[in-house]
Each structure stands twice: as structure tokens, then as C-alpha cells.
Amino acid sequence: MSLENPKTTAKIAGHPIHPMLIPFPIAFFVGAFAADVAYWQTGNAFFASGAAWLIGAGLVMAALAALAGLADFLGSRAIRALRPAWLHLVGNVTAVLLELWNLILRLGDPAAAVVPMGLGLSLVVTLLLLFNGWMGWEMVYRGRVGVADR
Known part of the structure; x- marks a missing residue:
């Protein structure tokens, strides 16, 4: 064991770099869910349009975060050996594909x-982001990925 x-x-x-970028797509995708809820409750098209823009911005930032994460x-090999790394990867790819849809x-x-579809997709992605974040922090706190050696 190393x-x-x-x-x-x-x-x-x-x-x-990856942890520097991930707050952006998270904020954009969760913001889109909040905007969807606001549209659902008010009927104000501003929120529907805002959610679409937030999803687009989230996809751009997710692509940048994905490049760093994939690198x-x-x-x-040590990162690939961690089960949470695989779950984090698959979960984030799933979230991005759902947001693209x-x-x-x-x-x-x-x-x-x-x-109901956009609101439902935004809710599923928000819940998926909670799981993906948990797996990401599992890699840091338990797997010590990216933690400086003493």
C-alpha cells in the first residue's frame, strides 16, 4: 500500500483544477431547478427563460469541470481504483446528459x-448532484485524492 x-x-x-470548477455547474443546475419551481408557482415566463440560460451555462461549466476531472x-491508477471515483464519474455523466435533454x-x-418534464429533470439532476458530491468528497476525505502529502 502506497x-x-x-x-x-x-x-x-x-x-x-476540478474542485475549483465544480461549484459553477452545481450552482447553475440547482439555480435552474429553483427557477423552474418559481415558474411553476408564478407562471412568469422570466423564470422559464432564466432556467434555460442557467442550464446552458451549467453545461458549459460542466464540460470544463469534466475535462479536469477526466484528466x-x-x-x-490510484484514483481509478476507488469505487467512489467510478460512481462520481457515472453520476456526473448522467446528470450532464439529463441536463442536455x-x-x-x-x-x-x-x-x-x-x-412537468423540465421541472422533473431539474429535480432529478439536483438530487443526483447531492449523490455525486457525496462521492466526490468520499474521494477527498477517505481516499485523500488531491490532498497534499506531508
Whole structure:
């Protein structure tokens, strides 16, 4: 067993890039869910349009976070050996694909796509992000991925 912590591949000055980027898609996707709930409750099309923009921005930032995360995953056998790393990867790919579908549904008429399908997809993604985050922190706190050696 190695005494060294699993190293991340994508980093700046020794700091892993992936955890720097992931707050953005999380905030955008959860914000889209909140906007969907606001549209559902008020009928104000502003919230439906805002949710579509938030999903689009979330997908862009998720792509950037995924590049860094995939570099870490593929660049380290020790990371690939962790079960939470696989669950985190599959969960995040699933969330991104669901949000891509969610955005495609909204392209013609964002308001018409919110209830029930858009709202349902946003809820599922928000719940999935909780699980994915848990798995990500499992890698850090238990697997010590990206934690500096002493």
C-alpha cells in the first residue's frame, strides 16, 4: 500500500483544477431547478427563460469541470481504483446528459417545457448532484485524492 495520496493530473501550482470548477455547474443546475419551481408557482415566463440560460451555462461549466476531472481519473491508477471515483464519474455523466435533454426540450418554448418534464429533470439532476458530491468528497476525505502529502 502506497503512503502517498493519489495525485491529481490537472492542477495549477499544486491545486487541483476540478474542485475549483465544480461549484459553477452545481450552482447553475440547482439555480435552474429553483427557477423552474418559481415558474411553476408564478407562471412568469422570466423564470422559464432564466432556467434555460442557467442550464446552458451549467453545461458549459460542466464540460470544463469534466475535462479536469477526466484528466485526473485517466491520469491516476490510484484514483481509478476507488469505487467512489467510478460512481462520481457515472453520476456526473448522467446528470450532464439529463441536463442536455432538459435544454433541448426548452429550445423552442422554454415555458412550455417546464411543467412537468423540465421541472422533473431539474429535480432529478439536483438530487443526483447531492449523490455525486457525496462521492466526490468520499474521494477527498477517505481516499485523500488531491490532498497534499506531508
